[in-house]
Amino acid sequence: MEPLRLFLCGDVMTGRGVDQILPHPGNPILYEPYVHNAREYVLLAEQKHGPIPRPVDFAYIWGDALIEWQRAQPDVRIVNLETSITTSETHWLDKEIHYRMHPQNIGCLSAAQISCCALANNHVLDWGHAGLLETLDTLDKAGIARAGAGRNFDEAVAPAVLQVQGQGRVLLFALGSTTSGIPLDWRATAERPGVFLLEDLSESTAQSVAQHMCSAKQVGDVLIASIHWGANWGYDIPHEQIRFAHRLV
Numbered sequence: 001m002e003p004l005r006l007f008l009c010g011d012v013m014t015g016r017g018v019d020q021i022l023p024h025p026g027n028p029i030l031y032e033p034y035v036h037n038a039r040e041y042v043l044l045a046e047q048k049h050g051p052i053p054r055p056v057d058f059a060y061i062w063g064d065a066l067i068e069w070q071r072a073q074p075d076v077r078i079v080n081l082e083t084s085i086t087t088s089e090t091h092w093l094d095k096e097i098h099y100r101m102h103p104q105n106i107g108c109l110s111a112a113q114i115s116c117c118a119l120a121n122n123h124v125l126d127w128g129h130a131g132l133l134e135t136l137d138t139l140d141k142a143g144i145a146r147a148g149a150g151r152n153f154d155e156a157v158a159p160a161v162l163q164v165q166g167q168g169r170v171l172l173f174a175l176g177s178t179t180s181g182i183p184l185d186w187r188a189t190a191e192r193p194g195v196f197l198l199e200d201l202s203e204s205t206a207q208s209v210a211q212h213m214c215s216a217k218q219v220g221d222v223l224i225a226s227i228h229w230g231a232n233w234g235y236d237i238p239h240e241q242i243r244f245a246h247r248l249v
Contacts, residue, residue, distance in 0.1 A: 004167050004222060007074035011121070014061070014108055015083040015099035017041030023055040024104035031091050031098055058107035066112065075164045078172060080226060081109075081117035084124055085138045086131035094183065098126035103138045110142055116160045118174035118226040120148030120195045122181040129193050148174025148226070149188070149195045156188035156196045159216055159223075168220040173213050177201065177229035179241075201229075201240045206247035213248070 016038045019026055028038040035041065046052055059066060069077070083099040085106060091098045101108075109117070117139060125132050132149060139146045150156035159171040176182045177198050188194030199205050213223050225248050229241055 002167070004076075004164065004170070005072065005074045006170070006224075007069065007072070007077040008224070008226075009077075009079040011082045012079040013082050013099055013123075014101045014105070017045060018061055018108075019101045019105060021052055021054050021056050022058065022061070022102070022105040022108060024102045025055075026087060026100060026102035026105075027089065031096075033096055058105070058111040061108055062112050069112070075167060076162050076170050077113055077115045078224070078226065079109075079114055079117055080121055080174075080228060081119060082121050082123040084127045084131040084135050086127050086134040088127035088131035088134060090128045090130060092126055092128060092183075095126060097123070099123045100127050100131065103134060106138050106142045106144075109144055114144055115162055116145035116147065116172050118148050118172065118228070119146055120156075120174040120176035120182075120197070120226070121228040122176070122183075122186075124149050124195060125183075125186050132193050145172070147172045147196075148176065148228075149193075151193045153188045153190050153194075156194060157212065159213070168222070169218065170222045170224060171213075171216055172224045172226060173209075174226045175209065175228070177227065179229045179231065179238075181232075182228070198227075198229075201244045203243075203247065206244050210248055 020028055020038050020042050030036050030038055042052060083101050085101050085103050124135060145160035145162055147160035159173045162170040164170060175196050175198055178184060182197055186194045187197040217223060
């Protein structure tokens, strides 16, 4: 049997200026402290790198990555999608940064043949519960698997099951931590949409998560835990995160 080839990617942001140059730009209004229109990000990029054609095709934003994917031929392509896919105009009031991409621009993920999106992050509910629900529906309609957020707790904690021909199954679990800026109010419950939010990074929580993951495992399955945690703009990894990750392994 051939080795299973995985492409595992961190934060992918397809909002702001990226959304504005795609074929179906959404409302550019932003509620950030310094920039109030997403088109300003396009202008800043053009000042640095020259004119950017508009609209671009869906593949444009990936640049040379598409060539590398073609060369490597990964069996599964997983990204952490840090952008709500929605036309919702109701932003989360207690946050300074809100990312969104117009649903009709979902083709940019399909152009890269993304297999699955991890959604347990601090931007998937930037545009409220309505924005999350539209994100889920848009990914489902596009045939892109997802994990880490759902219409209720059971859906949020369920893995994305990716069937790889001749290789078996890959199960992706996506989890988030408040250390990354995810509000406690975003935790999915039995009655409320939201994300798979960890209680803490304790030994008992690691044990509970490990048991949850193993309960879904069948013989031959490959399990992946995508955890969104840690502060921005730093390089140090706290010991509690290392310990938690080792426990899951």
